[in-house]
Amino acid sequence: MAAYFLCLVLFSIGLYCVLRKRNLIKIVVGLGIIEYAVNLFFALVGYRARGRAPILSADQVISNMVDPIPQALVLTAIVIGLAVTALIVAIAIKIYEKYGTFDITKINKLKG
Amino acid sequence: MNTAPLFVIIPLGTAFLVSLVGKYYKRSSDVFSNVACCILLGLSFYTLSIIRNIPTHLLVYKIGGWAPPVGISMVIDSLSVFMLVTVNLIAFLVTVYSVDYMNKYTDKWKFYTLFMLMLTGMNGVIITGDLFNMFVFLEIASIASYALVAFGTESEELEASFKYAVMGSVASSFILLGIAVLYSYTSTLNMADMALSLTAKGPAKILPFVSVLFLMGFGLKAALVPFHAWLPDAHPSAPAPISAMLSGVLIKSLGVYALARILFNVFGVTDVILSILMFLGALSMLVGVFLAVGQWDFKRLLAYHSISQIGYVVLGIGLGSPLGICGGLFHLFNHSIFKSLLFLNSGAIVYSVGTRDLHAMGGLREKMPVTANTSLVASMSIAGIPPFNGFFSKLIIIFACVQSGHFGYAFWAVVGSVLTLASFMKVQRYAFFGALGKKRQDVKEVPLAMQISMAILAVICLVASTLVLPAFSDFVTSAAAVLSGGKEYANLVSGAFK
Numbered sequence: 313m314a315a316y317f318l319c320l321v322l323f324s325i326g327l328y329c330v331l332r333k334r335n336l337i338k339i340v341v342g343l344g345i346i347e348y349a350v351n352l353f354f355a356l357v358g359y360r361a362r363g364r365a366p367i368l369s370a371d372q373v374i375s376n377m378v379d380p381i382p383q384a385l386v387l388t389a390i391v392i393g394l395a396v397t398a399l400i401v402a403i404a405i406k407i408y409e410k411y412g413t414f415d416i417t418k419i420n421k422l423k424g
Numbered sequence: 425m426n427t428a429p430l431f432v433i434i435p436l437g438t439a440f441l442v443s444l445v446g447k448y449y450k451r452s453s454d455v456f457s458n459v460a461c462c463i464l465l466g467l468s469f470y471t472l473s474i475i476r477n478i479p480t481h482l483l484v485y486k487i488g489g490w491a492p493p494v495g496i497s498m499v500i501d502s503l504s505v506f507m508l509v510t511v512n513l514i515a516f517l518v519t520v521y522s523v524d525y526m527n528k529y530t531d532k533w534k535f536y537t538l539f540m541l542m543l544t545g546m547n548g549v550i551i552t553g554d555l556f557n558m559f560v561f562l563e564i565a566s567i568a569s570y571a572l573v574a575f576g577t578e579s580e581e582l583e584a585s586f587k588y589a590v591m592g593s594v595a596s597s598f599i600l601l602g603i604a605v606l607y608s609y610t611s612t613l614n615m616a617d618m619a620l621s622l623t624a625k626g627p628a629k630i631l632p633f634v635s636v637l638f639l640m641g642f643g644l645k646a647a648l649v650p651f652h653a654w655l656p657d658a659h660p661s662a663p664a665p666i667s668a669m670l671s672g673v674l675i676k677s678l679g680v681y682a683l684a685r686i687l688f689n690v691f692g693v694t695d696v697i698l699s700i701l702m703f704l705g706a707l708s709m710l711v712g713v714f715l716a717v718g719q720w721d722f723k724r725l726l727a728y729h730s731i732s733q734i735g736y737v738v739l740g741i742g743l744g745s746p747l748g749i750c751g752g753l754f755h756l757f758n759h760s761i762f763k764s765l766l767f768l769n770s771g772a773i774v775y776s777v778g779t780r781d782l783h784a785m786g787g788l789r790e791k792m793p794v795t796a797n798t799s800l801v802a803s804m805s806i807a808g809i810p811p812f813n814g815f816f817s818k819l820i821i822i823f824a825c826v827q828s829g830h831f832g833y834a835f836w837a838v839v840g841s842v843l844t845l846a847s848f849m850k851v852q853r854y855a856f857f858g859a860l861g862k863k864r865q866d867v868k869e870v871p872l873a874m875q876i877s878m879a880i881l882a883v884i885c886l887v888a889s890t891l892v893l894p895a896f897s898d899f900v901t902s903a904a905a906v907l908s909g910g911k912e913y914a915n916l917v918s919g920a921f922k
Contacts, residue, residue, distance in 0.1 A: 323601075330594060339590055346597045353601065357608040382607065385556055389600060392563045396596075399567060400589045403574055403582055410579040421580050422587075422657045 315356055323349035336404040336414045340397060347393040351386045358382035427471045428485035428498040431508065431547040432561075434460050434467075439540035446533025453533040454523045457540060461516040464543075468508040472899075475505050481902065484553070484920045492553070492921055493614040499553035499917055503753075506903035507550045507681050510757050511673045513884075514764050515543050518672075521768055521877040522665040524870070525775060529663065535575060542568035542669065546677045553917065555603050555686075556613045562599070562645070562678055566592050569674055573662045584661035588654040591644060595651070599641035602634045616921075619690045619914035635697055638686055639704075646679020648738060649708040652731050656715070659730065660723035660780070664771020667723060671730040672764035676756050680734065684741055689906070689913040693744060701742030706833050709735030713843040722770045722780045722855065725847065726763065729806065732840060733759045739837065740821040741907065745828050750904040751820030757900070758813040758888055762805040765881040769799040772870045772878065773855065782851065787860030791867040794875045796856040798882040803852055805885045807845035813888035820892075 326349055329342025358379030366377040404414070411419050438460040446453035475481050483500040486492065500508070519539070526532050545565025552558045570592065574585035607613060609630055610621040622628060644651035655675070659667050687693050687701075712732030719725035737759065740752025772795040773788065774780060789796040805812035808819075818841055825834035869875065890896050906913060 327594070330590065336586065343590060343593050343597075346594060350597050350601050350604065354604040354607075357604055381613070382604070385607075388556075388560060392560065392567075392596075395567055396563070396570075396589065396593050399570055400586065400593070403570075403586050403589065406574075406577060407579070407582045407586060410582060419583055422583055422661075 316353070319349050319353045319356065322352065334416050336407060336416060336419075337401075339416075340400050340404060343400070344393070344397060347389070351389055351393075354382045354386050354389070426483065426485050427467050427474070428483055428500050428551055429487070430467055431464065431551055432544055434464055435540045435544040435547060439537045439544065442533050442540065443537040446536065450532075453536045457519050457536045458516075458523070460540065461512065461519045461543075464512045464547075465516045468505065468512045471500060472505050472509060475500065475502060476898075476902075480916055480920060482916055482920045484917065486921070493612045493617040496557050497553040497614060497921070498551045499616070499920075500551050501906050501913070501916075502902035503681075503685070503906040504550050506753065506757070506899065507677055508547065509899075510760050511543070511546050511550065511677055514669065514672045514760055517877045517881055518665045518668050518764065518768075521668075521771070521874050523873050525665055525771055525874060526663065528775070529575065535572070535663070538568045538572050538575075539666070539669075541565075542572065542674070546673060549677055549682055553615055554613050555606065555615055555618065555690075558615075558682060559596070559599055559603060562682065563596060565674065565678055566596065566645070569666075569670060572666045573658045573670075575663055575666065576661070581661040584654075584657035588658040591651075591654045595641045595644035597641075598637050598644075602637035602641065605630055605634050605637070615686070615690050616914040616917035619692070619911050620918060622691065623911060623914070631691055632696070635687065635691060638683060639700065642679050642683035642686075643704065644679075646675050646683065646734055646738070647708075647731050648679075648704045648734065649711045649731065650704075652708065652712070655731060656724055656727045659727040659767075660721065664723075664767055664774060667726075667771070668764035668767035671727065671767060672760040675730065675734060676737070676760060680737055680741070680756060684907055688908075688910055690911075692911045698742050698744045701738055702830070702833060705735045705737070705739030705742050706836050707735070708732065709739060709840045710836055713840045713847070717843055717847045717850075719847075720782045722773065722782055722785075722851065723767070724780075725782075725851065726766050726770060729844065729847070730759075730763055732844065733763065733806065736818065736821055736837065736840070739833060740817075740824065743821075743824050743828050743830070744908075745824055746904060746908045747820065747827060748824035749907045750900055751817055751824050753904050753907075754820060754891065754900045755814075755817035757891075758805065758817045758885075761881055761884050761888060762802040762812075762814060765798060765802040765878060765885065766806065768874070768878050768881065769795050769802065772874060775870050775874070776867050777864065782854040784861075785855040786858040787856075787864065788867065789856040790860060791864065792856075792869045794869060794879060798878040799856065800852060801882040801885050803848035807848050808841045809845070811889050812885050813891070814885075816889055816892045 326345030363376045363378040442453045485498040487496045545561045548561030570589040610618045647655040716728035737752045737756045805814040808815045822834050
């Protein structure tokens with residue numbers, strides 16, 4: 313239970329970071345923290361205490377095993393997260409070239 | 425032949441091919457993308473005709489031959505095929521338009537690669553029968569669209585793209601969190617299987633929680649009002665063909681379709697969710713149109729109208745009655761036609777005149793007759809003037825509001841429509857009528873391919889009105905029947921796999 317609670321804390325820290333920080337790179341770091349919190353939660357969903365790897369062989373009696381699906385899904389989600397982070401960092405670098413700053417209060421050509 | 429996997433394979437293959445050879449043979453990227461989109465359009469009409477002849481109106485495909493819930497499945501029903509026709513129709517006309525329009529940018533092949541990836545994602549979201557697979561396709565479409573918004577790499581475009589990307593990834597995280605919670609409760613990811621499992625377990629306390637997560641996530645993708653802040657920056661900043669795709673189909677397939685599919689067919693919609701949808705719909709409808717009236721940037725004005733019109737769609741679907749869902753889906757189709765047309769018109773003005781500011785236009789009617797007339801048709805459609813398609817879908821939504829006893833929403837829908845008319849009269853007055861400025865004497869009409877693409881969309885604006893006739897209404901009503909059927913979907917799909 314404590315692990316789930318810490319997941320929530322991590323998620324909230326990430327959200328706070330995205331919402332409150334003024335530096336573009338810190339916002340990207342915040343996004344990363346949110347992604348990690350969700351991935352951690354997903355991995356926890358499949359966790360079983362003292363479970364073993366779900367490998368099927370002829371003479372095995374399977375009693376308590378870890379659910380492998382969330383791990384596969386988390387791997388996919390990490391790869392997607394990597395793509396998004398790479399793209400956003402690339403955009404942030406181009407913004408720095410154009411505006412000469414990472415401060416979002418100074419990057420305000422759009423009214424939005 | 426089972427056409428389901430082709431909707432993902434063809435655009436994905438084209439993206440790969442274009443990225444390989446597009447750099448070396450200049451025209452190849454144009455040819456490949458246009459041919460691929462033409463084939464996809466043909467395939468979606470072919471699928472439409474197949475689906476009608478199957479008694480269950482259902483086409484399923486097991487990826488790799490693994491039966492669900494173990495393997496990933498693709499499911500095409502009447503609603504999916506309705507969305508497929510909409511998406512691929514717009515995509516085809518937009519690629520025809522891009523051939524000339526995108527000449528002003530360098531590296532056209534990169535544009536086509538990203539465009540095809542975005543199309544892959546949208547088609548994938550529409551046909552998948554698996555929740556996590558839907559998330560993956562949604563991310564493919566989203567990442568491609570983040571990059572496309574920044575395609576011009578000017579400072580405004582980069583800023584808009586950064587904003588869009590940050591908000592979009594937070595939304596995706598909420599969606600992934602919702603999927604994780606659902607998986608932990610039902611131990612399955614297949615949507616039909618999940619719906620059956622949720623029914624078997626009885627009323628669940630987590631459903632409201634997950635519904636809210638999905639409302640936030642997909643609501644942001646659909647730009648419903650509290651989550652709309654990215655849209656008025658992102659859509660105008662993209663190149664015009666991409667604005668047409670984003671406003672025309674991306675917010676609908678990623679946002680409205682995915683949300684409606686999950687809430688109606690997997691969760692089984694409740695009155696609370698319906699009233700939230702109606703409220704958000706009406707709110708977007710009004711806030712969008714109020715913000716749009718004061719805009720002088722043509723594309724930004726159109727972007728605010730997208731928020732407003734998506735509000736009509738969600739209001740219609742949120743009514744939950746068969747007539748309301750019909751009206752909502754019909755408006756979804758119509759909006760994707762006339763809003764893409766309007767964005768293509770704005771692109772034509774940028775192409776010929778080089779400005780998006782309505783003050784700086786005026787009198788373009790005599791120099792650009794095709795653009796002026798098609799935009800007049802689109803403006804009348806979006807404002808709801810008969811006999812154009814927008815009139816009929818708005819009328820159906822308002823009727824459905826009255827029929828369900830929501831007189832307040834019906835009133836606000838009328839108010840929104842009147843304000844839409846006002847703001848498009850402004851557009852017509854300042855852009856196309858009036859006196860031509862001295863500097864504008866040498867303005868030319870856009871190239872032929874762009875004219876053809878706009879003209880076809882304008883004709884569809886008129887022809888789509890016939891969808892209200894009983895002979896043709898099956899296209900929309902059968903799609904609406906899938907949503908109003910609710911959890912019947914699960915039984916049909918799991919029956920089809922046996």
